[in-house]
Amino acid sequence: MLIRPAADDFRVVGDALGRVFLATAAAALLPVVWAIIGREWHPLGSFVLMVGVFVAVGGFLVAISRQKSDPLKTAQRGLDWSHGMVVVAVAWLVVPAVGSIPFVLSGHFASPVDAYFDAMSGLSTTGLALVADLDHLASSINFWRHLLHFLGGQGIIIAALLLFAGKGGTTLFHGEGREDRMLPSVQSTAKAIWAVSFLHLAVGVVALSAVASVILGYSWNRALFHGLMIFFAAFDTGGFAPQSTSIGYYHSATFEAVTAVLMVAGALSFGFHFRLWSRSDRRYTGRSKRVDVSDRDANSRWSLLKNLESRAIITTFLLTLGFTLVGLAAMGAYSSVTGLSRQGFFQLLSAHTGTGFATVPSAEMAGWVGLAFGGMAVAMALGGMASSTAGGVKALRIGLTVRAITDEVRGDLLPDGALVDDSYYQFGRRRLTAEVARSAMVVSLLFVALYLIGAAIGIVYDVPLQSALFESVSAGANVGLSVGVTDQAMPVLLKLTYIVEMWLGRLEFIAAFVLVGFIYAWVRGR
Amino acid sequence: MRRLLTLAASATFLVVLLAPPALAIDVTAKELIDDGAEYDGMTVTVVGELIGDYGQRRGGYTWTQLNEDPYVVEPIARDGRPAGGNIGIGVMVPSPLMEGLDAPGRYRQVGPLVSLTGVWKYHDPARHGESFLHVAELALVRRGEALSEPPDWAALVGGAALMVGGALMLYARRRSEQST
Numbered sequence: 001m002l003i004r005p006a007a008d009d010f011r012v013v014g015d016a017l018g019r020v021f022l023a024t025a026a027a028a029l030l031p032v033v034w035a036i037i038g039r040e041w042h043p044l045g046s047f048v049l050m051v052g053v054f055v056a057v058g059g060f061l062v063a064i065s066r067q068k069s070d071p072l073k074t075a076q077r078g079l080d081w082s083h084g085m086v087v088v089a090v091a092w093l094v095v096p097a098v099g100s101i102p103f104v105l106s107g108h109f110a111s112p113v114d115a116y117f118d119a120m121s122g123l124s125t126t127g128l129a130l131v132a133d134l135d136h137l138a139s140s141i142n143f144w145r146h147l148l149h150f151l152g153g154q155g156i157i158i159a160a161l162l163l164f165a166g167k168g169g170t171t172l173f174h175g176e177g178r179e180d181r182m183l184p185s186v187q188s189t190a191k192a193i194w195a196v197s198f199l200h201l202a203v204g205v206v207a208l209s210a211v212a213s214v215i216l217g218y219s220w221n222r223a224l225f226h227g228l229m230i231f232f233a234a235f236d237t238g239g240f241a242p243q244s245t246s247i248g249y250y251h252s253a254t255f256e257a258v259t260a261v262l263m264v265a266g267a268l269s270f271g272f273h274f275r276l277w278s279r280s281d282r283r284y285t286g287r288s289k290r291v292d293v294s295d296r297d298a299n300s301r302w303s304l305l306k307n308l309e310s311r312a313i314i315t316t317f318l319l320t321l322g323f324t325l326v327g328l329a330a331m332g333a334y335s336s337v338t339g340l341s342r343q344g345f346f347q348l349l350s351a352h353t354g355t356g357f358a359t360v361p362s363a364e365m366a367g368w369v370g371l372a373f374g375g376m377a378v379a380m381a382l383g384g385m386a387s388s389t390a391g392g393v394k395a396l397r398i399g400l401t402v403r404a405i406t407d408e409v410r411g412d413l414l415p416d417g418a419l420v421d422d423s424y425y426q427f428g429r430r431r432l433t434a435e436v437a438r439s440a441m442v443v444s445l446l447f448v449a450l451y452l453i454g455a456a457i458g459i460v461y462d463v464p465l466q467s468a469l470f471e472s473v474s475a476g477a478n479v480g481l482s483v484g485v486t487d488q489a490m491p492v493l494l495k496l497t498y499i500v501e502m503w504l505g506r507l508e509f510i511a512a513f514v515l516v517g518f519i520y521a522w523v524r525g526r
Numbered sequence: 527m528r529r530l531l532t533l534a535a536s537a538t539f540l541v542v543l544l545a546p547p548a549l550a551i552d553v554t555a556k557e558l559i560d561d562g563a564e565y566d567g568m569t570v571t572v573v574g575e576l577i578g579d580y581g582q583r584r585g586g587y588t589w590t591q592l593n594e595d596p597y598v599v600e601p602i603a604r605d606g607r608p609a610g611g612n613i614g615i616g617v618m619v620p621s622p623l624m625e626g627l628d629a630p631g632r633y634r635q636v637g638p639l640v641s642l643t644g645v646w647k648y649h650d651p652a653r654h655g656e657s658f659l660h661v662a663e664l665a666l667v668r669r670g671e672a673l674s675e676p677p678d679w680a681a682l683v684g685g686a687a688l689m690v691g692g693a694l695m696l697y698a699r700r701r702s703e704q705s706t
Contacts (some may be wrong), residue, residue, distance in 0.1 A: 056688040056695075062699060336649075
């Protein structure tokens with residue numbers, strides 16, 4: 001029997017949602033400042049309106065969600081697992097809706113659906129775009145587009161946790177598709193994630209701006225602008241760019257190289273970053289029982305390469321790169337080895353990390369067939385590491401699924417009674433239980449289903465099979481590469497399909513399913 | 527006779543030297559993007575708006591972007607309607623040709639409309655697979671223009687009112703908590 005959510009459940013959810021909106025309002029003040037400094041008065045009004053809506057909605061929810069003191073109750077109700085999931089799922093629908101206000105008022109979008117599409121694309125770090133005349137867009141709105149990547153990639157929930165630390169943080173944390181808690185508390189982990197992000201922000205922006213200024217010859221303020229925008233989009237594996245020709249605008253191998261480093265950094269899990277830059281593993285293993293530190297090399301940075309996830313992502317990257325390069329060579333797309341290598345490597349890296357930057361036009365990429373198409377599509381579908389800003393199935397799930405299958409086969413081949421080693425290495429030795437394997441396989445299958453459903457809807461609208469599949473995978477895996485299907489002229493239902501794909505892919509399904517269950521229980525429960 | 531032949535040869539040489547623009551094919555940026563391989567190595571002429579940045583690099587060349595899309599005629603900041611994405615190509619222009627041009631197209635700035643003639647390089651091996659127009663000649667068609675956009679007072683006032691409203695609700699809740 002379904003139990004209808006009680007008034008207290010709504011209060012708990014409303015209070016947490018209100019706090020998330022208030023945290024987002026604080027972040028949304030940044031483009032206000034940008035517009036004032038840049039004297040962009042028209043966009044300024046739209047940003048003030050957006051902040052006002054966030055504050056009003058957040059303040060209203062927090063105000064009405066106050067639980068009445070009851071002397072019979074020993075404690076106020078806190079956020080439990082299902083509440084946390086509902087909060088995350090709703091926040092990821094409402095934040096882009098309010099965040100699209102400046103887009104709608106800019107005049108650069110044909111409809112509010114298009115504006116919502118871009119806001120969802122930004123927040124989910126996808127990078128597909130329906131903006132019209134991007135090359136004349138106000139710099140403050142461009143900044144907001146890219147800041148959405150940063151907020152989505154680093155986690156608006158994590159930001160809210162830092163601002164309003166309280167009960168239920170763990171469920172909010174997991175609801176955003178993050179599984180890797182590096183430090184004992186969620187708050188300290190959230191701080192560590194933002195510390196890693198700001199360190200990369202400083203180094204990344206300086207490096208990109210230096211290249212843009214010294215090598216590309218841009219004025220210092222324009223170099224800084226490009227450096228900041230591309231950093232947000234690369235490190236958060238987003239894919240928006242300040243110019244319509246994406247990274248191809250810069251015509252520079254050096255700029256691409258720096259961008260590539262940032263894309264890789266974005267596709268690594270925060271746990272990987274944290275251990276890479278920590279002096280010792282003891283800081284996080286000392287108080288945690290999750291990791292078996294008996295491994296002799298557990299404190300070595302090289303042990304990171306032993307991780308099942310690291311080996312899985314290196315293997316899939318090399319395989320898909322090989323497919324793509326061989327495919328491009330077979331097509332005769334490039335007349336030189338260096339051209340083939342540079343262009344093939346960059347597009348594939350962009351696809352596998354889930355970034356979505358391109359140095360070739362989408363019309364040209366639409367002509368990539370055979371192995372080149374296969375390599376790109378598979379790379380997009382697989383994605384980066386778990387608990388990173390990248391989307392897709394994720395390398396850890398691929399590794400676990402392959403490992404579970406090979407263990408099963410080995411078990412069948414060995415004599416009866418022989419024991420199969422069912423452990424794997426991931427920041428220490430762990431057991432591959434049936435539950436872990438099943439969980440990895442279920443989510444992997446859900447992603448495959450998502451890609452196929454999106455492609456099927458594209459085909460219904462007469463999009464060719466290859467293009468429909470490519471675009472659906474790109475949306476569902478939060479990549480952002482396009483072969484030209486994503487366009488203002490595409491049917492509204494297809495736009496909505498990709499919006500749902502971006503949302504589901506970013507939340508990795510569970511939070512969305514819990515929200516549906518919560519609504520169903522509210523309607524049909526007793 | 528020899529003098530006559532020398533004169534004729536010199537005249538022919540001069541004609542060939544000064545002739546390239548006349549031999550150029552008129553194309554659109556979209557044609558170069560969609561069928562880039564067909565025009566590889568050919569001298570073409572494209573008309574469009576210079577966009578983004580003038581990146582002056584070593585070697586005496588300036589890199590920028592040439593857009594040829596509906597916004598060249600009707601920018602959104604001047605009541606143009608959304609009409610799809612931008613259509614642009616990379617262009618490499620000898621820096622002396624860029625002298626005196628207005629700022630490139632950006633927010634509130636319509637870039638100069640120019641006619642560029644040069645060789646279309648498709649997946650150029652010398653630049654590791656990049657595609658761009660290597661410009662030899664630039665002709666200004668229309669000067670750039672600064673645009674203005676008035677403040678959106680309704681949004682500004684509405685947003686400020688909502689902020690005050692939200693803050694008051696939070697204040698009321700805090701007061702209520704303190705009183706219980």
